[in-house]
Amino acid sequence: MTTQQLIEQIRLKKSFLCIGLDVDLTKIPSHLLETEDPIFEFNKAIIDATHDLCVSYKPNTAFYEAYGLKGWQSLEKTINYINEKYPEIFTIADAKRGDIGNTSTMYAKAFLEDLNFDSVTVAPYMGKDSVEPFLAFENKHTIMLALTSNEGAFDFQTLETNGQELYKTVLETSKNWKNGQNLMYVVGATKAEYFTQIRKIVPNSFLLVPGVGAQGGSLAEVCKYGMNENVGLLINSSRGIIYASNGLDFAEKAREEALKLQVEMQEIMNN
Amino acid sequence: MTTQQLIEQIRLKKSFLCIGLDVDLTKIPSHLLETEDPIFEFNKAIIDATHDLCVSYKPNTAFYEAYGLKGWQSLEKTINYINEKYPEIFTIADAKRGDIGNTSTMYAKAFLEDLNFDSVTVAPYMGKDSVEPFLAFENKHTIMLALTSNEGAFDFQTLETNGQELYKTVLETSKNWKNGQNLMYVVGATKAEYFTQIRKIVPNSFLLVPGVGAQGGSLAEVCKYGMNENVGLLINSSRGIIYASNGLDFAEKAREEALKLQVEMQEIMNN
Numbered sequence: 001m002t003t004q005q006l007i008e009q010i011r012l013k014k015s016f017l018c019i020g021l022d023v024d025l026t027k028i029p030s031h032l033l034e035t036e037d038p039i040f041e042f043n044k045a046i047i048d049a050t051h052d053l054c055v056s057y058k059p060n061t062a063f064y065e066a067y068g069l070k071g072w073q074s075l076e077k078t079i080n081y082i083n084e085k086y087p088e089i090f091t092i093a094d095a096k097r098g099d100i101g102n103t104s105t106m107y108a109k110a111f112l113e114d115l116n117f118d119s120v121t122v123a124p125y126m127g128k129d130s131v132e133p134f135l136a137f138e139n140k141h142t143i144m145l146a147l148t149s150n151e152g153a154f155d156f157q158t159l160e161t162n163g164q165e166l167y168k169t170v171l172e173t174s175k176n177w178k179n180g181q182n183l184m185y186v187v188g189a190t191k192a193e194y195f196t197q198i199r200k201i202v203p204n205s206f207l208l209v210p211g212v213g214a215q216g217g218s219l220a221e222v223c224k225y226g227m228n229e230n231v232g233l234l235i236n237s238s239r240g241i242i243y244a245s246n247g248l249d250f251a252e253k254a255r256e257e258a259l260k261l262q263v264e265m266q267e268i269m270n271n
Numbered sequence: 272m273t274t275q276q277l278i279e280q281i282r283l284k285k286s287f288l289c290i291g292l293d294v295d296l297t298k299i300p301s302h303l304l305e306t307e308d309p310i311f312e313f314n315k316a317i318i319d320a321t322h323d324l325c326v327s328y329k330p331n332t333a334f335y336e337a338y339g340l341k342g343w344q345s346l347e348k349t350i351n352y353i354n355e356k357y358p359e360i361f362t363i364a365d366a367k368r369g370d371i372g373n374t375s376t377m378y379a380k381a382f383l384e385d386l387n388f389d390s391v392t393v394a395p396y397m398g399k400d401s402v403e404p405f406l407a408f409e410n411k412h413t414i415m416l417a418l419t420s421n422e423g424a425f426d427f428q429t430l431e432t433n434g435q436e437l438y439k440t441v442l443e444t445s446k447n448w449k450n451g452q453n454l455m456y457v458v459g460a461t462k463a464e465y466f467t468q469i470r471k472i473v474p475n476s477f478l479l480v481p482g483v484g485a486q487g488g489s490l491a492e493v494c495k496y497g498m499n500e501n502v503g504l505l506i507n508s509s510r511g512i513i514y515a516s517n518g519l520d521f522a523e524k525a526r527e528e529a530l531k532l533q534v535e536m537q538e539i540m541n542n
Contacts, residue, residue, distance in 0.1 A: 022374070062370055062377035068385055072343045098394060099333055099367055100421045100481075103293070106333035114339055123369060123394045125416055127423020145396055150371045152398020155444055159432040166427065166437070173426055210371075 001118045002139050003206070006090050007230045009055045014266040016231050017258060018056035018092065018208065020238025021046065021078065022063045029246045039067065039074035042250075044081060046242055049251035051086045053262040056234055058092035058208075079115050090234075091117045092143065092208070098123040104133040112140045119143050121186060121208070124170045128177050135179035141206075142183055146171055146198070149188025149211030171201045184208055187226070189217025189235070195225035203228060210236045212261075219261065223268045231269065237261060272389045273410050274477065277361050278501045280326045285537040287502050288529060289327035289363065289479065291509025292317065292349065293334045300517045310338065310345035313521075315352060317513055320522035322357045324533040327505055329363035329479075350386050361505075362388045363414065363479070369394040375404040383411045390414050392457060392479070395441045399448050406450035412477075413454055417442055417469070420459025420482030442472045455479055458497070460488025460506070466496035474499060481507045483532075490532065494539045502540065508532060 010016045023039045032038040047057065059078055064071035082089050093111040097120065098104065104122075111120040112134070119141035122131055134142040147157055147167040157167045174183055187198055189211035198207070207226060211217040212235050219235060226233055237257075245253035281287050294310045303309040318328065330349055335342035353360050364382040368391065369375065375393075382391040383405070390412035393402055405413040418428055418438040428438045445454055458469055460482035469478070478497060482488040483506050490506060497504055508528075516524035 024377075060370070060374055062368070062374045062381070065381040066377040066385070068347065068381070069340065069343055072340055076339065094370075096368065096370055096394070097333070099331070099365075100419070103331055103333045106295075106331075106337040110333070110336040110339070114337070123367070123396050125394050125396045125427060126419050126421060127426030127428070129421050129423040131423075148371070148397050150397060150400050152400040152402075155398030156396060156432075156437065156441065157398070159437070159440065161427075161430040161432050161437065166430070166432065169430065170427065 001090055003141075006055065006206070009088055009090070010231050013052065013055055013262075014269055015053055015055055015262045016233050016235055016265055017054040017261050018058050018234045018236040019046070019050055019054050019241055019258065020094070020210070020236050021057055021059040021242065022238045023074075023242070024063060025067070027243050027246060029248065029250050031248065037070070037074055037077065039064070039071065040077045040081075043074070043078045045251040046254050047082060047086070049255040050241070050258045051089065053255070053258040054089075056090040056092060057082055058094045058236055060094040060238075076115065079117060083116055091119070093117040093120040096121050096123050096145065098126050098130045100126070101129045101133055104130050108134045108137060112137045119184065121145065124174065131174065132178050135177060135182045137182075140182065143208050144170070144174060144183055144185055146185040147187050147191060147194060149190045149217065153188065168197070168201060171198065175202065186210065189219075189222045192218060192221035192225055195222065199226065199228065204230075204232070206232055206234060208234045208236060212237055219264055220268070227268075235261070235265070272361055274412070277326065277477070280359055280361070281502050284323065284326055284533075285540055286324055286326055286533045287504050287506055287536055288325040288532050289329050289505045289507040290317070290321055290325050290512055290529065291365070291481070291507050292328055292330040292513065293509045294513070295334060296338070298514050298517060300519065300521050302519065308341070308345055308348065310335070310342065311348045311352075314345070314349045316522040317525050318353060318357070320526040321512070321529045322360065324526070324529040325360075327361040327363060328353055329365045329507055331365040331509075347386065350388060354387055362390070364388040364391040367392050367394050367416065369397050369401045371397070372400045372404055375401050379405045379408060383408045390455065392416065395445065402445065403449050406448060406453045408453075411453065414479050415441070415445060415454055415456055417456040418458050418462060418465060420461045420488065424459065439468070439472060442469065446473065457481065460490075460493050463489060463492035463496055466493065470497065470499065475501075475503065477503050477505060479505045479507060483508055483511075490535055491539070498539075506532070506536070
């Protein structure tokens with residue numbers, strides 16, 4: 001999917017919501033546990049109930065790898081289901097990968113080619129040659145960690161390096177990498193005041209924003225400081241939507257939560 | 272496996288060699304491609320031919336994920352084979368993971384509990400709460416990226432932060448994390464001169480050292496500056512050993528290459 005197509009979807013749906021498919025078998029409705037592939041059945045129901053309210057789904061690979069072979073199979077089935085039934089959706093493999101060049105190429109192929117996700121998240125610590133293999137894929141996107149939403153973000157990301165915080169250097173440096181136009185960035189919603197400065201460095205890039213809802217960030221605040229003329233934001237919510245209920249009505253309740261966010265987004269976009 | 276058991280194995284085998292099982296189907300002997308699980312068959316032959324010369328095997332997960340479900344199955348079979356047949360081997364899942372707390376817990380369970388690796392590699396960018404879930408596992412080890420062997424290491428890892436390079440701050444800070452005694456660090460062999468300073472910060476920690484061989488680092492140099500009284504090094508070689516030949520004699524040739532390194536290590540340990 002091209003960036004332009006993503007922007008069109010956002011305008012059409014009046015939504016820049018991304019739903020995180022972080023499926024934990026201990027949290028899903030018990031009646032699904034009797035099915036052959038509970039994770040996929042859960043995802044399928046959530047997707048069918050919410051696809052018109054969001055522009056993106058983001059399975060976090062950890063939650064699939066935790067179930068070994070069966071988990072990997074559920075991930076494959078989930079991405080195939082989205083790609084076949086809802087090809088207008090922007091898909092994100094939240095994998096936070098990064099390794100030396102030939103190894104990053106293997107990861108890039110796994111997620112962007114074989115599984116055919118539109119994008120994958122990567123970690124910046126190993127630098128340019130660990131990320132460029134991901135950037136080489138046409139009409140695919142690489143979403144690099146900049147400023148994350150967890151407490152540990154303050155351990156290294158905000159350290160002063162050459163007169164500015166590390167995450168700013170990460171943003172600035174990466175812009176100049178080969179195919180840097182294929183970069184988006186992860187910026188946590190718990191730090192809305194940082195968005196003003198981030199937008200000075202990457203005015204046009206899409207920012208994937210976790211931390212709204214369960215992690216405590218405010219949508220209005222993030223939009224106030226982080227939005228650009230193409231919206232430029234993908235706001236992720238995982239637990240707040242997918243675990244809204246663990247009864248038979250889980251998909252319906254998930255839709256209700258997604259709708260609340262979509263309505264809030266529509267209002268923000270109309271202003 | 273405890274650190275003490277690893278040290279005993281090193282003394283017994285006169286080796287601190289780690290063999291990287293980074294299996295690429297385009298590089299393995301063609302006769303294996305006719306078997307049901309070429310990756311596992313390749314690993315099994317390499318392991319049987321080299322297990323007495325090394326103390327550790329390190330499959331890089333990228334090379335398995337690149338083959339989807341089948342790849343994950345090969346990884347499972349490989350780690351099970353090592354754990355059953357050669358339980359004295361220290362196993363490393365080279366995964367370079369790291370995410371917010373609840374997600375890191377899922378990765379930690381996947382690699383340290385379900386697959387039952389002795390250790391897993393992680394990235395430091397997201398800080399303390401992204402790594403501590405891995406450290407919580409008893410008699411398991413978390414190998415954190417400090418200074419890597421690729422060119423991109425100079426993008427961020429060597430930036431000045433508060434008067435010292437970032438990788439040194441990473442080493443220093445992480446020592447104080449909960450269960451920090453379960454940490455080891457990745458330090459690239461291409462930068463032997465850095466080991467003196469690294470040893471001032473982490474005198475007792477084990478260092479996993481990639482970059483000997485194919486990536487150009489020198490074993491003698493690394494040992495000169497990086498060894499401590501318990502050796503404290505795991506020297507990794509992947510391509511130099513496993514792709515020594517792509518004929519019928521691949522395992523035999525891999526053994527020859529591993530033996531060269533083991534002999535060199537034995538000489539260094541004897542001095």
